[in-house]
């Protein structure tokens with residue numbers, strides 16, 4: 001008999017895997033009253049398929065008394081109920097590493113775009129403004145200083161990209177990492193003071209909430225740029241808007257926001273920001289690799305009792 005899985009939302013590349021042939025998958029998002037469905041059918045499901053974006057809320061978890069495994073599409077764990085799952089012995093899988101390159105590429109794309117103002121220049125050409133005069137000079141990227149908040153798996157790939165641009169790299173983590181060749185700054189403020197570009201790639205969640213504060217932005221300074229490809233919650237968005245309005249920093253490249261998909265109107269009106277719709281991992285290749293890993297985690301769990309890539313605290 002096939003294991004019964006509940007799938008929270010449509011995750012397109014999962015259709016190109018064997019998920020539906022190997023499992024009996026029920027699409028929760030098609031239910032008009034998901035809570036009522038859970039009350040009636042919750043006990044039937046042993047697996048839950050979701051994404052880093054949608055996660056699993058505690059009420060859903062409580063309605064699934066026979067749940068054994070959660071398989072999440074994404075590396076972020078801030079929307080997953082890790083403590084409650086671990087207390088009930090539910091295994092939680094996620095998709096680290098396969099998205100490192102594309103997220104690092106996006107971080108670098110934002111560094112380039114916000115400094116060289118390519119997106120704004122594209123708008124300039126389309127408006128016909130080139131016929132009226134030259135586009136203003138921008139800021140050089142090569143050879144500059146790149147500060148990384150969160151030198152983890154993705155941060156280290158960003159650092160490698162930076163070396164190709166002859167940039168000097170320093171980082172701030174909770175603790176220094178003795179195995180990396182980059183200088184450690186003991187505080188985020190000192191990293192921001194040193195950096196021309198501050199790139200945020202740390203994990204989201206309560207421990208990193210609003211780490212990028214108005215003090216950090218002031219330390220980055222009027223010639224500094226902020227790039228965020230991690231979670232909107234890591235940056236105090238109100239302080240960021242204020243810093244951009246005051247010219248306290250030069251610009252920002254953002255893929256993530258505090259309340260996605262809502263982007264504050266004030267940011268929409270600013271020419272010195274580049275705004276992306278949380279697309280860092282969104283390439284055919286990477287999203288397929290993530291979907292494959294969601295399936296591999298389920299297969300591995302149901303055949304061996306162990307995930308291929310389990311969230312560390314939960315395994």
Ligand code: 8YV
Pocket residue numbers: 051052053054073074075076077099278281
């Ligand atoms: C995706 C992400 O946007 O992996 C993450 O944590 O934020 C992204 O890769 C997300 O998983 C898609 O729902």
